[in-house]
Amino acid sequence: MDHAPQPAPVLARLREGFERIALVLRADLWSAAGEAGLNPTQAQVLALLAARPAGLRPKEIAAHLAVTAASMADTLSALERKALLRRTPDPADARAVIARLTDGGRDLGGRLASAASQVTAALAGLSANEQADLLLAQVKIIRTLQQAGAIPLQRLCVTCRHFRPHAHPGEANPHHCAFVNAAIGDRDLRLDCGEHEAADPAVQAATWTAFTG
Structure with missing residues (x-):
């Protein structure tokens, strides 16, 4: 009887680690x-x-x-009743709507996004180099999942038309963000940047090759 190949032990342990961290994140969210x-x-x-x-x-x-x-329609209706969100016609498509937060919703959403977390406290215990290495690993994992269609498009630095990888070789901040015209380091990489503008797919591929090389 054939058996499916088992993941390498270290891959299984890494997945178990993510699952345990996710449990704490979920508890913090609740x-x-x-x-x-x-x-x-x-x-x-x-x-x-x-x-x-x-x-x-x-x-x-x-x-x-x-x-x-x-499920999302029910959630948005509940938030509208709480005056935390409003839905307005989408100017780009008369059949669609855009959900936006009210001032109260934006204030509460910001506080929820920055709420104290046990995982954040644990991350703060890592050294600066460990934090940067972990962020780099997250960027690679998220980009791979994004390319596989497992998650929606993310506003990553490495997919943005403003990102210049290794534009300052040998410097403490080797990369460059053309949007702010400033050098940035690995610790400055964003997983969700509000100024993100997706680069052309061919440019994204070249940027990724330069970034990882």
Whole structure:
């Protein structure tokens, strides 16, 4: 009888580690949401939209949070009743709407996004080099998942048209952000940048080759 190949032991252990960290993150989310009088999905929507003042279509929010369109419709309705969110016609598509936070929703979403976390406290215990290495690993994992279609497009530095990898070789901050016209280091890389503008796919591929090389 054939058996599916088992992942290498270190890969299995890394996955187990992520699962355990995710449990703590989920518990932190439940706690912060409960204190705000929300359920976890409502809290996630507020935190997501707090970083996107232009708003998102409901289907985009659902994709980011990996929930069904029907479930997201219920969540958005609940947030509207709480006066934390409003849905307005999408100027680009008369059949669609854009969900945006009210001032109160934006304030609460910002507080939820920066709420105290046991995982954040644990990360703070890592050295500066360990933090930078972990961030680099996250960038690579997220980009791979994005390319596989497992997660929606993310606003990563490495996919942005403003990012110049290793533009300052040998310097403490080797990369360059053309948007702010400043050198940046590995610790400055963003996983979700509000100024992100997606580069052409061919440019993204060349940027990634230069970044990882």
